[in-house]
Amino acid sequence: LAKTTQPISMDSYEGQEVNITCSHNNIATNDYITWYQQFPSQGPRFIIQGYKTKVTNEVASLFIPADRKSSTLSLPRVSLSDTAVYYCLVGDFYNQGGKLIFGQGTELSVKP
């Protein structure tokens, strides 16, 4: 499984765009990149998944450079309710039976 490195914490203000970068230097050819969000006292929630280039949904965008050794989760115009822990996960989810191995996560604090 590819090891991931992401900042332990980040601060932002309401209305700003937040970019959280995850490093995964030993990503393998069959690995996908997925991000989860966890609010206090809740289980994690899927945000977005990608393999290469850019993926966008109603919640976030995921940017993956050509070498795939890193990825950036972009949250547009954050609000106080985006305060949460964000996890970057990398793996060949299909061949590992769908299980997710969580790393440390980034604790995002959005201030008014």
Added chain:
Amino acid sequence: SAVISQKPSRDICQRGTSLTIQCQVDSQVTMMFWYRQQPGQSLTLIATANQGSEATYESGFVIDKFPISRPNLTFSTLTVSNMSPEDSSIYLCSAGQGPNSPLHFGNGTRLTVT
């Protein structure tokens, strides 16, 4: 997306006793997993709950301590046996429709062992 209900949501137990946590999914799912999360920490995978067969445990977790059942495609239980204070944690159930589908999580069971 699947909705996952866990019972109990929290419990305080005496050391040496056992607690069974139930996980109910509102639709049939192919994958179910059990995780543990210490407050302020990340999630640690305990095991994959296999329907109709023995669970697959991750390194550091054994069946005698964490027996798991999965009798059908919507339900699973995790038992924490012979509890000690070190077992105090949040236990989370997760489920998914397929290996490349998102996993959905319950809100966890907060266990305190005294």
